[in-house]
Amino acid sequence: MTALTAWPGQAQDWLDERGKPAWIAAMVLGFIFFWPVGLALLFYMIWSKRMFTGSCRHSRHHGHHRHGRSYGMPSSGNSAFDAYKADTLKRLEEEQEAFSAFLQRLREAKDKQEFDAFMDDRARAARDGAGPDTPSADPAA
Structure with a gap:
């Protein structure tokens, strides 16, 4: 904000x-x-x-x-409704925190996948005799 x-x-x-x-x-x-x-x-x-x-x-x-x-x-003046409202808000907060944690795990998995792909390309380039600074011959890279 x-x-x-x-x-x-x-x-x-x-x-x-x-x-x-x-x-x-x-x-x-x-x-x-x-x-x-x-x-x-x-x-x-x-x-x-x-x-x-x-x-x-x-x-x-x-x-x-x-x-x-x-x-x-x-407070609405109705204790049963206020308790229900408090429970619902607490549940929604917990779901939001769980979803945020899920998104964080997705980001970390994507980062790991991209890093692993980078390391594989680097290892392939080293095996093929190209230096680490030489771009690979693979057009998809």
């Missing part, structure tokens, strides 16, 4: 650490300097329920954390 795409999340985290007063101050400053920014912040605060909660920080602790970030999904 580039710095250009990461700043909104960093700004949100920074404001969340300081609580609702920081969000309100950002919204007021947005209205003062450029009213569409203030309006956008107001809509975001209403949509994300930051206006109606006692603290912005509590919602970050209900979600599951991965690399210090929450999924942004607060």
Whole structure:
């Protein structure tokens, strides 16, 4: 993720650490300097329920954390559904890690195959009397 795409999340985290007063101050400053920014912040605060909660920080602790970030999904109020959601997210994370490991093994196998082909070509060239720096006579190489 580039710095250009990461700043909104960093700004949100920074404001969340300081609580609702920081969000309100950002919204007021947005209205003062450029009213569409203030309006956008107001809509975001209403949509994300930051206006109606006692603290912005509590919602970050209900979600599951991965690399210090929450999924942004607060408790639904139904413990059975929340348990199901947590299990499903955990299973998906495990599947993603397994798939990443599989892709890594594929890359390593391809690298080994290419290296073995290089060594075979080099050995064939040495057997045929060509030097290691001389290209092989094989047109496919």
